[in-house]
Amino acid sequence: MRVILDAWAYLTSSANWTGTGGMLQLLGQQLLITLTALVLAAAIGLPIALWLGHRGRGGFLAINVSNVGRAVPTFALLALLVTADPWGWTLDSFPGTATLGPYGRGGAATVVALMLFALPPIITNAYVAVREVPSEVRAAAEGMGMSGRQVFWRAELPLARPLVASGLRLALVQVWATATIAALVAGPGLGRVITDGFFRTDYGKGIAGAVVVALVALVLELTASIIQRAVTPVGAGT
Amino acid sequence: MTLLAQAATAGPSCYSRLTNDWFCWAYVEDRRSQILDALTQHVLITVAALAFGLVVAFPLALLARRLPRLEGAVLGVATGLYTVPSIALFPLLVPFTGLSPTTVVIGLGLYALTILVRAFLEGLRAVPEEVRESARGIGYGPGKLLLRVELPLAVPVVMAGLRVATVSTVALTTVGSLVSYGGLGNLISDGVQTNFRAELLTAAVLCVVLAIVLDVLIVVSQRLLTPWTRGVRA
Numbered sequence: 001m002r003v004i005l006d007a008w009a010y011l012t013s014s015a016n017w018t019g020t021g022g023m024l025q026l027l028g029q030q031l032l033i034t035l036t037a038l039v040l041a042a043a044i045g046l047p048i049a050l051w052l053g054h055r056g057r058g059g060f061l062a063i064n065v066s067n068v069g070r071a072v073p074t075f076a077l078l079a080l081l082v083t084a085d086p087w088g089w090t091l092d093s094f095p096g097t098a099t100l101g102p103y104g105r106g107g108a109a110t111v112v113a114l115m116l117f118a119l120p121p122i123i124t125n126a127y128v129a130v131r132e133v134p135s136e137v138r139a140a141a142e143g144m145g146m147s148g149r150q151v152f153w154r155a156e157l158p159l160a161r162p163l164v165a166s167g168l169r170l171a172l173v174q175v176w177a178t179a180t181i182a183a184l185v186a187g188p189g190l191g192r193v194i195t196d197g198f199f200r201t202d203y204g205k206g207i208a209g210a211v212v213v214a215l216v217a218l219v220l221e222l223t224a225s226i227i228q229r230a231v232t233p234v235g236a237g238t
Numbered sequence: 239m240t241l242l243a244q245a246a247t248a249g250p251s252c253y254s255r256l257t258n259d260w261f262c263w264a265y266v267e268d269r270r271s272q273i274l275d276a277l278t279q280h281v282l283i284t285v286a287a288l289a290f291g292l293v294v295a296f297p298l299a300l301l302a303r304r305l306p307r308l309e310g311a312v313l314g315v316a317t318g319l320y321t322v323p324s325i326a327l328f329p330l331l332v333p334f335t336g337l338s339p340t341t342v343v344i345g346l347g348l349y350a351l352t353i354l355v356r357a358f359l360e361g362l363r364a365v366p367e368e369v370r371e372s373a374r375g376i377g378y379g380p381g382k383l384l385l386r387v388e389l390p391l392a393v394p395v396v397m398a399g400l401r402v403a404t405v406s407t408v409a410l411t412t413v414g415s416l417v418s419y420g421g422l423g424n425l426i427s428d429g430v431q432t433n434f435r436a437e438l439l440t441a442a443v444l445c446v447v448l449a450i451v452l453d454v455l456i457v458v459s460q461r462l463l464t465p466w467t468r469g470v471r472a
Contacts, residue, residue: 184325
C-alpha cells in the first residue's frame with residue numbers, strides 16, 4: 001500500500017506539475033500530439049472511407065486495413081520510425097528522434113505512428129456508416145432527381161454522421177492512451193513520468209503518471225461524447 | 239588470427255555497424271536461437287494471457303447475464319480498463335507481481351478480458367429463445383443447456399471476439415519489454431536503443447506474421463468446432 005501513498009504524495013506536490021518537464025507541460029505536449037495525430041488521420045482516412053462507402057466498393061479493403069492495422073504493434077511502428085531514414089534522403093533527421101518544436105524529441109515519429117494507429121477505427125467506422133444508410137433512402141434521394149454528389153452530401157452524410165463521430169471518439173481515447181508508448185523510445189508525453197518512475201523503481205511516480213493519463217482519458221471521453229451529442233441531429237439515433 | 243582473416247575475407251556482414259541494413263538474412267541465421275527464444279516467449283505470453291482472459295471472462299459473463307444490474311457495471315469496468323494505457327498497467331502490477339512474466343500475462347489478460355466478456359455476452363444472447371425452450375422441453379437442465387446447447391451456438395461470436403483479442407494481444411505483448419518480458423518486443427527495444435536495424439525490422443515483421451498465423455489457426459479451429467455452419471454456406 002506504500003506505493004499508493006507515494007503516488008498520492010507525488011500527485012499533490014506542486015513541484016511535480018510545474019516547470020520544464022513538469023507534468024503540466026508533458027500533459028499539454030501529449031494533448032497536442034494526440035490531437036494532431038487525430039486530425040491528420042481524419043483528414044486522410046475520412047475522405048477515402050466516405051468515398052469508398054458512397055461508391056459501395058472496396059469494402060474488403062476498408063475492413064481489412066483495420067484488421068491488419070491492429071496486428072502491427074504501435075511500439076514496433078514507432079521504433080521503426082525513430083530509427084528510420086529509409087532512403088537516406090534526410091541524413092537521419094526524419095522522422096528519427098529529431099526534436100520538433102512543441103512536439104518534443106521524436107515528435108514527428110510519434111505523430112506519424114499515432115496517425116497510422118488512428119486510421120483503422122476511423123476508416124472502418126466511416127465506411128460502415130455510409131454503407132448502413134438504408135438503400136430505400138438512397139433510392140428515394142435518387143428518385144427525387146439528386147445527383148450522386150447530392151445524394152452523398154444531403155442524404156448519406158447526415159445519416160452517417162453519428163457513426164463517423166463515434167469512430168473519431170474511439171480513436172481519440174485510444175490515441176491518447178497509446179501516446180504514452182512514445183516514452184519507450186524516449187519520446188514526448190506523459191509516458192515519460194511512468195517509465196521514469198518505473199526505471200528508478202519509484203513505483204509511486206509511475207502510478208501517479210498512470211492515474212493522470214487515465215483521468216485525462218476519461219475527461220476526453222466525456223468531452224467527446226458531449227460534442228458528439230451536440231452535433232447529432234435530434235432523432236437521428238444515439 | 240584466423241578469426242580476423244575470416245572476417246576480412248567475408249567483408250562486413252549486412253548487419254555490421256557499418257552497413258546496418260534493414261533486411262539481413264545473415265542476421266536471422268546467426269541469431270536464430272535468440273530470435274526463436276524471443277518468439278517462443280512471445281507465443282507463451284500471448285497464449286497464457288488469452289487463456290487467463292477466457293477463464294475469467296466466462297464466469298463473469300455468466301454472472302452478468304444472471305444479474306442484469308451487474309451487467310452495466312461489468313461492461314463499464316471493461317470499457318474503463320481500456321483507457322488505462324498498457325505501459326501504465328505494468329507499473330501498477332509490478333509492486334504486487336514483481337518483474338516477472340506474470341505481470342505481463344495478467345496485464346494483457348485484463349485487456350483481452352474486456353473484449354472477451356463482451357463476446358461471451360453477445361454470443362449467449364444470440365442463441366434463439368426457441369432453441370432454448372425446445373432444449374428445456376426435452377428435459378435439459380440449466381448446466382446441460384449451457385454446455386450442450388448455448389455454448390456451442392455461441393462459438394461463432396465468441397471466436398470473433400477471440401480473434402480481435404488475439405491480434406491485439408500479440409501486438410501489445412511487445413510493450414512487455416518494459417519489464418523485460420516482451421518476447422519480440424525485447425528485440426525491438428534493443429534494436430531502438432542500439433540502432434540495430436536488422437534486429438528491429440525482423441522482430442516487427444515476425445510480430446505481424448505471428449498475429450496472422452494465430453488468426454488463421456483460430457479461423458480453422460472454429461470451422462472444426464462448428465461443422466454445422468459449413469453446410470449452410472456450401
